[in-house]
Amino acid sequence: xxxxxxxxxxxxxxxxxxxxxxxxxxxxxxxxxxxxxxxxxxxxxxxxxxxxxxxxxxxxxxxxxxxxxxxxxxxxxxxxxxxxxxxxxxxxxxxxxxxxxxxxxxxxxxxxxxxxxxxxxxxxxxxxxxxxxxxxxxxxxxxxxxxxxxxxxxxxxxxxxxxxxxxxxxxxxxxxxxxxxxxxxxxxxxxxxxxxxxxxxxxxxxxxxxxxxxxxxxxxxxxxxxxxxxxxxxxxxxxxxxxxxxxxxxxxxxxxxxxxxxxxxxxxxxxxxxxxxxxxxxxxxxxxxxxxxxxxxxxxxxxxxxxxxxxxxxxxxxxxxxxxxxxxxxxxxxxxxxxxxxxxxxxxxxxxxxxxxxxxxxxxxxxxxxxxxxxxxxxxxxxxxxxxxxxxxxxxxxxxxxxxxx
Amino acid sequence: xxxxxxxxxxxxxxxxxxxxxxxxxxxxxxxxxxxxxxxxxxxxxxxxxxxxxxxxxxxxxxxxxxxxxxxxxxxxxxxxxxxxxxxxxxxxxxxxxxxxxxxxxxxxxxxxxxxxxxxxxxxxxxxxxxxxxxxxxxxxxxxxxxxxxxxxxxxxxxxxxxxxxxxxxxxxxxxxxxxxxxxxxxx
Numbered sequence: 287x288x289x290x291x292x293x294x295x296x297x298x299x300x301x302x303x304x305x306x307x308x309x310x311x312x313x314x315x316x317x318x319x320x321x322x323x324x325x326x327x328x329x330x331x332x333x334x335x336x337x338x339x340x341x342x343x344x345x346x347x348x349x350x351x352x353x354x355x356x357x358x359x360x361x362x363x364x365x366x367x368x369x370x371x372x373x374x375x376x377x378x379x380x381x382x383x384x385x386x387x388x389x390x391x392x393x394x395x396x397x398x399x400x401x402x403x404x405x406x407x408x409x410x411x412x413x414x415x416x417x418x419x420x421x422x423x424x425x426x427x428x429x430x431x432x433x434x435x436x437x438x439x440x441x442x443x444x445x446x447x448x449x450x451x452x453x454x455x456x457x458x459x460x461x462x463x464x465x466x467x468x469x470x471x472x473x474x475x476x477x478x479x480x481x482x483x484x485x486x487x488x489x490x491x492x493x494x495x496x497x498x499x500x501x502x503x504x505x506x507x508x509x510x511x512x513x514x515x516x517x518x519x520x521x522x523x524x525x526x527x528x529x530x531x532x533x534x535x536x537x538x539x540x541x542x543x544x545x546x547x548x549x550x551x552x553x554x555x556x557x558x559x560x561x562x563x564x565x566x567x568x569x570x571x572x573x574x575x576x577x578x579x580x581x582x583x584x585x586x587x588x589x590x591x592x593x594x595x596x597x598x599x600x601x602x603x604x605x606x607x608x609x610x611x612x613x614x615x616x617x618x619x620x621x622x623x624x625x626x627x628x629x630x631x632x633x634x635x636x637x638x639x640x641x642x643x644x645x646x647x648x649x650x651x652x653x654x655x656x657x658x659x660x661x662x663x664x665x666x667x668x669x670x671x672x673x674x675x676x677x678x679x680x681x682x683x684x685x686x687x688x689x690x691x692x
Numbered sequence: 693x694x695x696x697x698x699x700x701x702x703x704x705x706x707x708x709x710x711x712x713x714x715x716x717x718x719x720x721x722x723x724x725x726x727x728x729x730x731x732x733x734x735x736x737x738x739x740x741x742x743x744x745x746x747x748x749x750x751x752x753x754x755x756x757x758x759x760x761x762x763x764x765x766x767x768x769x770x771x772x773x774x775x776x777x778x779x780x781x782x783x784x785x786x787x788x789x790x791x792x793x794x795x796x797x798x799x800x801x802x803x804x805x806x807x808x809x810x811x812x813x814x815x816x817x818x819x820x821x822x823x824x825x826x827x828x829x830x831x832x833x834x835x836x837x838x839x840x841x842x843x844x845x846x847x848x849x850x851x852x853x854x855x856x857x858x859x860x861x862x863x864x865x866x867x868x869x870x871x872x873x874x875x876x877x878x879x
Contacts, residue, residue, distance in 0.1 A: 592813060627788065
């Protein structure tokens with residue numbers, strides 16, 4: 287009986303030795319500083335701000351200033367642009383730490399971090415002066431507007447149109463679930479410029495200033511978590527040709543490139559959240575006595591904890607590995623969905639387990655677990671739902687079944 | 693095709709120092725390749741007896757080789773029958789588990805007992821989870837091959853029912869000491 291059943295058709299990355307993960311001394315040091323930031327600045331403030339969608343301005347300013355002092359600001363942004371130059375892996379290490387606090391960067395619109403949406407790195411020199419540098423200085427906030435009521439996972443199906451009027455573009459459409467959409471000073475907005483081409487050269491990215499007539503904030507959408515993404519409408523919103531980000535027609539590619547990086551940042555968020563839950567869980571199991579024995583001595587619970595640890599460690603290794611490969615310029619189309627979906631699912635499982643094993647205390651507001659539980663759920667949906675990630679993986683393995691975007 | 697007899701797996705009983713991790717990874721890679729590619733009418737000896745270095749890791753490598761073999765079978769079936777989304781997602785789940793477990797395996801350090809236990813656990817669970825998923829994928833044409841791979845898989849899984857040894861080893865390291873277990877530092 288022959289072996290090697292179509293092994294040549296499996297992606298090489300499922301067969302070859304995975305690369306070792308190597309952290310630079312600088313990245314290790316940044317992780318230590320992020321840990322200090324977590325312990326000294328974020329954790330002590332948690333009880334003070336238990337249920338806010340954003341911190342008071344003076345607190346946020348203090349945290350941002352402290353993050354700058356510690357060299358944690360804009361970690362993935364190259365030094366020549368004003369960032370810390372720690373790469374995507376460095377940013378992952380930092381985000382993993384700060385996400386251990388419910389006041390950390392659990393939500394997309396939180397200011398701690400400083401890195402722009404990566405699409406903005408495609409800015410022209412003039413655009414950098416107007417948008418990128420003010421964002422890096424913390425003077426301007428931005429949003430990323432791709433999702434629409436009829437186009438979430440199927441991002442190529444966006445309906446927002448941008449029509450050329452001879453001297454500029456006129457944008458009409460509706461975006462929703464846009465993080466920081468209500469508070470941002472500008473945004474990158476994706477619109478169809480050629481309906482015949484759509485994702486294949488017919489979608490363009492525009493930078494839209496808040497002051498632009500026709501941009502209307504409709505509402506902040508209440509969610510089960512702390513984030514309140516916005517619904518926005520663009521009605522005859524006119525932007526000059528100089529506000530095209532990247533090339534006309536290349537917006538979908540730009541969106542995909544951006545999401546590859548932000549999905550890894552999101553995986554890092556999941557790692558931090560899960561680590562916090564795990565760290566709350568272990569001492570509780572040693573301490574909590576039922577029927578004369580600590581929970582830590584009960585076999586069923588011990589096995590659950592061991593599996594959670596394997597789950598967490600595997601997701602961490604996948605995430606670090608993808609981040610490292612992005613920094614090295616390796617094609618990570620296969621690995622990004624793997625890390626993103628694995629980390630999001632893992633975090634849900636670990637937080638749920640920690641809550642369950644804490645009993646009634648787990649669902650109380652005496653502990654941050656209920657908050658972590660509510661915040662982490664969206665990670666399996668936003669920036670590419672689990673189902674989209676599975677489809678991308680299946681497509682890599684067995685070819686395309688039907689068109690699926692982003 | 694790699695032969696187990698030619699795979700030069702280290703027989704040294706000593707655990708490698710961290711500087712020897714590359715050699716260990718290569719040895720595990722060979723075990724995995726054999727399990728993945730060896731003809732099914734030649735049964736390789738149990739990996740735990742072949743790689744005296746770290747038996748649990750050798751077994752994990754063998755189990756992941758079988759998991760990859762199941763994935764390849766499932767992939768072939770999905771392509772052949774032009775399977776719909778549900779079966780494609782099953783295939784993706786097998787790949788996800790395999791990718792995650794391989795990271796655990798190749799990041800394990802013999803001087804870090806927790807990393808070894810978690811790698812053993814990850815490999816065991818990935819293989820056990822792959823069996824029913826691939827069962828739902830294979831076509832009649834592939835059944836004999838699937839049955840042969842399943843037989844090998846079940847034999848290695850039976851050796852440690854439910855992965856109890858790895859589970860207990862990991863649990864002991866995580867729960868039977870007062871200080872925080874350092875699973876946060878993986879590199």
